[in-house]
Amino acid sequence: MKIYIFSMLPVYYSLAIGSLTHYRGKLFSYLAIVFLGLFAALRGSVGTDTVAYEDIFSLLRVPFGFPGYEPGFSLVIWFLALFIQSDEILVRIVSVIFTILLLIYVRRSNSDELFFVIAFFLPMFFFQYSMNVLRIGLASILILLAFQYYTRQKFYLWLLFSVLGVAFHFSAIFLFILVCIMSKIFSPRHVVYMVAFFPPLIFALLLSAESILPRIFLYSEMRSPSQFSGFSLLFVMFPILLAVLVSGLSYADRLFFVVINTFLAVALIFLSSYSYAGLRLLNLLLLAAPISLVILKKANFLNLNPKSKICFIVAGLLGFIFNMRGFLSTAEVGDSPFIPYEFLIK
Secondary structure (H helix, E strand, O other): OHHHHHHHHHHHHHHHHHHHOOOOOOHHHHHHHHHHHHHHHOEOOOOOOHHHHHHHHHHOOOOOOOOOOOHHHHHHHHHHHOOOOOHHHHHHHHHHHHHHHHHHHHHHOOHHHHHHHHHHHHHHHHHHHHHOOHHHHHHHHHHHHHHHHHHOOOHHHHHHHHHHHHHHOOOHHHHHHHHHHHOOOOOHHHHHHHHHOHHHHHHHHHHOHHHHHHHHHHHHHOOOOOOOOOHHHHHHHHHHHHHHHOOOOOHHHHHHHHHHHHHHHHHHHHHHOOOHHHHHHHHHHHHHHHHHHHHHHHHOOOOOOHHHHHHHHHHHHHHHHHHHHHHHHOOOOOOOOOOOOOEOOO
16 A cells, blocks of 8 residues: 555655646656656556456457447457557556547646646546546546636537547447536536537447447446445545635535535435446546536636635545555455556566
């Protein structure tokens, strides 16, 4: 566990530099992300699904030859496999791609988006998205890039990256819809673009139709580790909702945001007591809420205030602590646990 704490030190150093000094550059943020990316790229059999992905990639060397995986992800792996013979290396290359996409997001970010990444996204999601659930990780960062284009009023790129995100993991539809609802993207012009989102989405769904129903049945049959699974995520959600309450948004916006998130969190906690799908969706809700707040504040010509920023820091720190607890609880369990960490080249 010490190596994960060590790898997170540059993140909080970058956060301290940005918060306590007048420095407004992104150099320390880049360095922190690259440092984390090295740990993801150089890992050995580390990350719950790492060995499983190595086996899957050997099957995906035939394009669309293995049902059950999204067309965008399958096509990218097939293309990379033309040049990379080792499945072990190929898995680590995907971690590198995730890190590069995250660096692109930071390169284009404004101050609030950057703060969201450093204070919350990295502590909460980086290890899981770069070393475990690779498809969801790539899909999520593509959706984040999509909404970054939306805030710059580049709506065609917003649509394109949203479709790409769904093509890497179908659950990104849920993330896309959540951010649209919580960010109040309801104007007629935006609805037209969202309608345009559906033809390529339907095409992707038809292309993978034979894999979708088995996936639904699989998740419905998978059980959460315990009936209390997901409750730790509620502790992470609480400071995010507190950030909304102290955000300076209108009373109507704050009420809408808190009610929607509370209702969905309770519903997904109930679902997670019966199915693992509830945990997956709850994680996506936890990603959607803070970035939606950033988008909503930008739409209202506001920036994150110090109180909201403190809430983001607390939420990210709680997420990191609960991740470490999860890593410890599965130490030396399975083919590629998070603990102990080992390098690919020993």
